[in-house]
Amino acid sequence: xxxxxxxxxxxxQTVPPSNMNRDDTGSPKTAQYGGVTRARVSSQSWxxxxxxxxxxxxxxxxxxxxxxxxxxxxxxxxxxxxxxxDEKSALNLAEAIFNKxxxxxxxxxxxxxxxxxxxxxxxxxxxxxEHADDLQTKELQSILNANQSIDVALFGRMAAEAPELNVDAxxxxxxxxxxxGITPEFDFFTxxxxxxxxxxxxxxxxxxxxxxxxxxxxxxNVAVHELCxxxxxxxxxxxxxxxxxxxxxxxxxxTGKINTFANQTLPNALIVSIRSDRPVNLVSAFENPVKSRxxxxxxxxSVFRLKAExxxxxxxxxxxxxxxxxxxxxxxxxxxxxxxxLLEKFGETIDQLL
Amino acid sequence: MMKTIVLKFSxxxxxxxxxxxxxTRDTARYPTKSAVMGLIGGALxxxxxxxxxxxxxxxxxxxxxxxxxxxxxxxxxxxxxANQSYVTNRYYLQDAVFLAMISHKDSSWLDTVAKALVHPxxxxxxxxxSVPVDGEFFQGMVENDLLSAIKTHHWQASEWYQKRxxxxxxxxxxxxxxxxxxYLLEDSSPSMFQRDRVESFDLTNRKHGFRPVKSLQVEIxxxxxxxxxxxxxxxxxxxx
Numbered sequence: 231x232x233x234x235x236x237x238x239x240x241x242x243q244t245v246p247p248s249n250m251n252r253d254d255t256g257s258p259k260t261a262q263y264g265g266v267t268r269a270r271v272s273s274q275s276w277x278x279x280x281x282x283x284x285x286x287x288x289x290x291x292x293x294x295x296x297x298x299x300x301x302x303x304x305x306x307x308x309x310x311x312x313x314x315x316d317e318k319s320a321l322n323l324a325e326a327i328f329n330k331x332x333x334x335x336x337x338x339x340x341x342x343x344x345x346x347x348x349x350x351x352x353x354x355x356x357x358x359x360e361h362a363d364d365l366q367t368k369e370l371q372s373i374l375n376a377n378q379s380i381d382v383a384l385f386g387r388m389a390a391e392a393p394e395l396n397v398d399a400x401x402x403x404x405x406x407x408x409x410x411g412i413t414p415e416f417d418f419f420t421x422x423x424x425x426x427x428x429x430x431x432x433x434x435x436x437x438x439x440x441x442x443x444x445x446x447x448x449x450x451n452v453a454v455h456e457l458c459x460x461x462x463x464x465x466x467x468x469x470x471x472x473x474x475x476x477x478x479x480x481x482x483x484x485t486g487k488i489n490t491f492a493n494q495t496l497p498n499a500l501i502v503s504i505r506s507d508r509p510v511n512l513v514s515a516f517e518n519p520v521k522s523r524x525x526x527x528x529x530x531x532s533v534f535r536l537k538a539e540x541x542x543x544x545x546x547x548x549x550x551x552x553x554x555x556x557x558x559x560x561x562x563x564x565x566x567x568x569x570x571x572l573l574e575k576f577g578e579t580i581d582q583l584l
Numbered sequence: 585m586m587k588t589i590v591l592k593f594s595x596x597x598x599x600x601x602x603x604x605x606x607x608t609r610d611t612a613r614y615p616t617k618s619a620v621m622g623l624i625g626g627a628l629x630x631x632x633x634x635x636x637x638x639x640x641x642x643x644x645x646x647x648x649x650x651x652x653x654x655x656x657x658x659x660x661x662x663x664x665x666a667n668q669s670y671v672t673n674r675y676y677l678q679d680a681v682f683l684a685m686i687s688h689k690d691s692s693w694l695d696t697v698a699k700a701l702v703h704p705x706x707x708x709x710x711x712x713x714s715v716p717v718d719g720e721f722f723q724g725m726v727e728n729d730l731l732s733a734i735k736t737h738h739w740q741a742s743e744w745y746q747k748r749x750x751x752x753x754x755x756x757x758x759x760x761x762x763x764x765x766x767y768l769l770e771d772s773s774p775s776m777f778q779r780d781r782v783e784s785f786d787l788t789n790r791k792h793g794f795r796p797v798k799s800l801q802v803e804i805x806x807x808x809x810x811x812x813x814x815x816x817x818x819x820x821x822x823x824x
Contacts, residue, residue, distance in 0.1 A: 405715070
């Protein structure tokens with residue numbers, strides 16, 4: 231049996247009135263669980279926030295961009311490498327490279343969003359310049375399949391037109407749901423027109439914004455053994471990707487209506503577990519919705535439930551290789567003072583395992 | 585003695601796509617065989633292009649029982665680029681619970697599958713990557729053939745759901761719908777054809793075939809609503 235290394239991340243995070251992720255009618259997303267309505271922030275929404283965090287915080291070289299403007303983006307690199315080339319021929323060469331790799335373009339744009347890694351751009355440009363008259367589909371596709379950027383490896387890539395270039399993600403990010411039932415609330419607002427004459431009492435505009443506040447359970451995992459495979463056993467890149475993933479998961483926040491609600495919170499509790507058997511999602515701790523007893527709020531009870539579920543699961547599954555915690559949760563493994571301290575110890579443990 | 589693996593699919597969301605195309609990603613009302621065989625393939629570490637190995641999984645007998653129906657959720661999903669948005673509607677089942685049963689006469693193969701399910705190479709999920717299985721997913725292996733297991737396994741709906749259904753109707757038994765590979769039922773009931781036979785998961789050539797399925801209703805007696813839903817998942821495979 232191969233050696234599995236899974237990293238599980240569990241976060242409890244309270245957000246005040248907010249509408250981070252909404253549906254086509256503007257309502258915050260919800261789901262039913264345990265017979266009651268829960269606040270929900272979709273997986274794709276939080277992954278977008280994580281990718282934005284990645285972009286801001288790490289080395290551009292190893293990261294990817296997701297764009298339709300792949301031709302311009304590659305042409306820019308081509309011109310940097312070959313300053314004598316004018317823009318038009320660089321664009322044409324870039325387009326030829328993508329078309330030859332079976333990624334079709336229209337008006338020099340991809341037909342769907344495409345995940346393109348920094349290293350892939352570099353290699354494609356170099357290959358393209360060298361073999362401008364003799365581009366080979368196989369060569370180009372193998373460049374795209376190797377040299378994967380960290381975020382393509384973690385989040386996967388879907389290219390409808392050239393499925394051989396698809397990448398299955400090595401991470402899983404679950405939809406965040408509230409540990410308790412919620413009732414949707416509506417904020418009725420009026421806006422006064424500053425230049426209205428005194429005899430006009432009406433508002434200039436009125437409307438409603440739907441929102442809710444919640445204590446969210448958020449879960450994600452990474453199949454480290456698969457990440458190693460994807461990144462070509464480049465230990466350094468794997469370590470960087472993992473730390474970035476943990477930081478991005480903990481510190482990012484979807485930006486929906488953030489200026490209206492300023493719901494800029496950080497997690498109340500974080501559990502990071504390294505496991506050798508399987509990833510374990512602890513959402514079942516909250517199937518029975520948490521209730522706020524005597525107005526004590528949801529966090530304390532949610533932490534208590536999460537700990538109980540963690541311990542219960544470990545009686546059935548193999549015990550984790552290591553568990554680190556930060557925040558309002560103690561006694562499950564090594565409790566750390568700060569996220570940085572946790573990342574350092576987490577890094578050391580992973581380093582020994584690889 | 586035949587053995588049967590019992591899996592439980594529960595959690596806020598699950599999605600069992602059947603015949604999805606383009607912008608609308610639908611879900612069936614209960615887990616499909618292709619999804620569960622894909623999950624087993626993932627547990628065993630088969631990659632998408634290992635078509636022959638994946639097709640071999642069709643040999644496993646499969647049945648599912650609906651413990652708690654759940655309701656349909658439409659998830660509006662938008663991907664944006666500089667000058668265009670791409671909208672998809674993804675459907676999920678919310679608050680549903682299912683039991684999936686897997687069996688085969690070759691019990692050592694079944695042991696291998698069971699071991700892989702608790703030690704999977706790829707992370708397991710219920711039809712979509714964003715809906716991972718939960719901690720109670722592996723219910724163990726029972727010493728029973730698939731049909732007997734589906735007829736007798738205790739009801740796994742949530743406590744609130746059991747209470748609501750039973751107390752409201754003053755019942756001491758419940759009728760559950762089950763769907764099994766047609767060859768498991770030797771009666772004259774008609775088969776329906778479901779497009780969830782694994783042909784190829786290769787991304788360049790994804791294909792599903794038709795599978796004859798028969799439905800049955802099973803009656804489960806309720807002794808009392810058990811508060812304790814804990815189970816020893818590893819007993820069935822000889823412990824860990």
